[in-house]
Amino acid sequence: MPIARKTKSGKYNCKVVDHYEYHEGKRKIVFRSFTAASKTECERLAAEFQDNKAQYAETNITVDEALDRYITAKENVLSPYTVQCYRSYKANAYGPIQNKKIKSLRDEDIQRWMNEYKLTHSPKTCRNANGLLVAAISMQKPNIKFRVTLPQKCPPELYTPTDEDIKRLLDYIKGTELEKAVLLAAFGTLRRGEVCAVTYDDIHGDEIRINKELIRIPGRGWSVKAPKTTESIRTVKYPHQVIERLLRDRGEAERIVDMSPDLVTRQHKRALAACGLPEFRFHDLRAYAVSIRHAIGIPDVYIMQDGGYKTDTVMKQIYRRSMSDKRKEFSDMASEHFSALLNG
Numbered sequence: 001m002p003i004a005r006k007t008k009s010g011k012y013n014c015k016v017v018d019h020y021e022y023h024e025g026k027r028k029i030v031f032r033s034f035t036a037a038s039k040t041e042c043e044r045l046a047a048e049f050q051d052n053k054a055q056y057a058e059t060n061i062t063v064d065e066a067l068d069r070y071i072t073a074k075e076n077v078l079s080p081y082t083v084q085c086y087r088s089y090k091a092n093a094y095g096p097i098q099n100k101k102i103k104s105l106r107d108e109d110i111q112r113w114m115n116e117y118k119l120t121h122s123p124k125t126c127r128n129a130n131g132l133l134v135a136a137i138s139m140q141k142p143n144i145k146f147r148v149t150l151p152q153k154c155p156p157e158l159y160t161p162t163d164e165d166i167k168r169l170l171d172y173i174k175g176t177e178l179e180k181a182v183l184l185a186a187f188g189t190l191r192r193g194e195v196c197a198v199t200y201d202d203i204h205g206d207e208i209r210i211n212k213e214l215i216r217i218p219g220r221g222w223s224v225k226a227p228k229t230t231e232s233i234r235t236v237k238y239p240h241q242v243i244e245r246l247l248r249d250r251g252e253a254e255r256i257v258d259m260s261p262d263l264v265t266r267q268h269k270r271a272l273a274a275c276g277l278p279e280f281r282f283h284d285l286r287a288y289a290v291s292i293r294h295a296i297g298i299p300d301v302y303i304m305q306d307g308g309y310k311t312d313t314v315m316k317q318i319y320r321r322s323m324s325d326k327r328k329e330f331s332d333m334a335s336e337h338f339s340a341l342l343n344g
Contacts, residue, residue, distance in 0.1 A: 002046035004039045011035055012042040016050055019060055061140065063105065063133070064090070064098040070136035079228050080217040086132055093117065093129040102137055102144075110148050123151040159280040161186075161288045172275040178267045180246055181257045184208075185285035188236040189293075189307040192261045192282055197224050199254045203246065207237050210308065214261060222260055232308035290315060295330075 004014040018032035032049060036042035061069075067090045075083045096113045097105065110133070118126050127150055137144055161169075166186055173179045184195045193213035202209045211233045217223050227233060246256055257264070268282040286307070293303045300312050309315050 002043050002050065004034075004036075004042035004046070006039070007035075011037055012039045014042045014046040016046050060101055060103055062099050062101055063094055063137070066102055066136045066140050067094070067098075067132070070132075070139050073139070079215070079225070080223075081215050082228075084216075085128075089129050089132050094133065102140060105137070105146075107147050110146055114148055114150065118151045123153050126151050127153075158284060158287070159278050160284060160291055161277075161280055163292075165277055165280075166285075166288065168275055168277060169271060173271050176267075177257055177259050178264065178271060180249075181259065181264050181282075182268070182285060183238075183242050183245060184257065185282065186288055187242055188238055189286050189289040190236070191286060191308075192264060194227070194232075196255065196257050196259060196261050196264060198256050200247070200250055200256055201254070203243060203256075204235075206240050206243050207235050208243075210234050210236060216261075227308070229308070229310050231304075231310045234305060234308050236306055 002014045002016050004012040007013050012035065014034045015031040016034075018030045021028045021030055032046075034042055034045040034049070036045060067086075071083065071086045071090065074086075078086075094113065096116065097109055100109060110130075114126060114130065117129065121129070130148060130150060134146065137146075166182075169182060170179060173182065181195050184190045184198065185192070188208065190198070190210065191213065193215055194210055196214040197212045198208060198210065202211070211226070212224050213227050213232075214222055215225055251258075259267075265282050269279070272279055290303055290307055293306065294300075300315070303309075304312055304315060307315060
């Protein structure tokens with residue numbers, strides 16, 4: 001039982017062994033000190049520490065060690081890409097605090113780190129880095145809480161291609177591997193990794209079964225893996241003309257688009273520049289597919305199923321973007337309605 005002693009200030013202090021440190025073969029005892037206004041309260045705090053010493057000991061590790069433990073514990077249940085991102089954050093994001101002990105980490109330490117980190121990184125990256133940090137520390141000490149102000153989110157300035165953009169792009173890339181990739185993404189809501197993983201065996205009539213994606217695994221190159229969520233496993237219906245085009249040039253390759261995701265991105269960018277179209281990401285073809293479905297009145301629940309969304313949050317915030325040609329069409333409809341009302 002720890003015994004508290006009265007100090008000159010009138011309060012009571014009690015010391016118990018925290019842990020041992022070793023340097024050049026010599027052992028150093030590190031004590032944990034507790035101070036309270038009463039002898040009973042001081043001894044209670046010390047006894048509570050001893051009873052839960054194993055839990056307290058976990059906070060003696062550094063931020064870097066906590067991150068490593070967290071990533072190692074999760075790497076078999078997370079996607080290789082997510083693990084790769086986590087390790088990149090661990091190696092590059094936490095310099096000012098990575099060697100600090102968790103038990104000595106304060107709100108001010110994390111806020112100072114975040115203030116510096118945001119100078120060279122986007123708000124989204126800052127939030128991702130902070131989220132990993134909090135998760136890693138919480139695994140070692142579940143009750144710990146930090147109050148940190150994060151950079152305000154900035155809505156991305158993204159361009160959604162119009163029907164005319166899609167027509168011009170398809171005319172320019174007609175007969176190429178890129179044409180097949182664009183057809184799969186723009187008319188079927190497929191992600192880039194899904195576009196590059198789908199095979200001819202996945203085609204059933206006018207429908208294509210989506211159940212895998214092509215991702216990069218560190219040290220192993222590109223590999224076909226199951227999607228991250230069960231919602232991504234779905235069947236998408238295409239116009240018959242698209243299916244005919246996909247099957248027309250079928251060769252010995254199993255995959256419909258015999259390209260890596262990176263090559264698709266590079267060729268897509270070159271094609272946009274060559275035919276004078278506004279610059280937009282290959283992923284924005286998926287946004288086009290979702291936006292068109294919304295514009296023609298398809299209920300959200302069916303758009304979610306086509307797109308493989310788990311919830312409608314991302315779909316509403318990012319993908320249901322206003323397209324300039326459709327916006328003008330609906331604005332004209334509203335104007336005509338009001339004109340008719342005013343004319344009686």
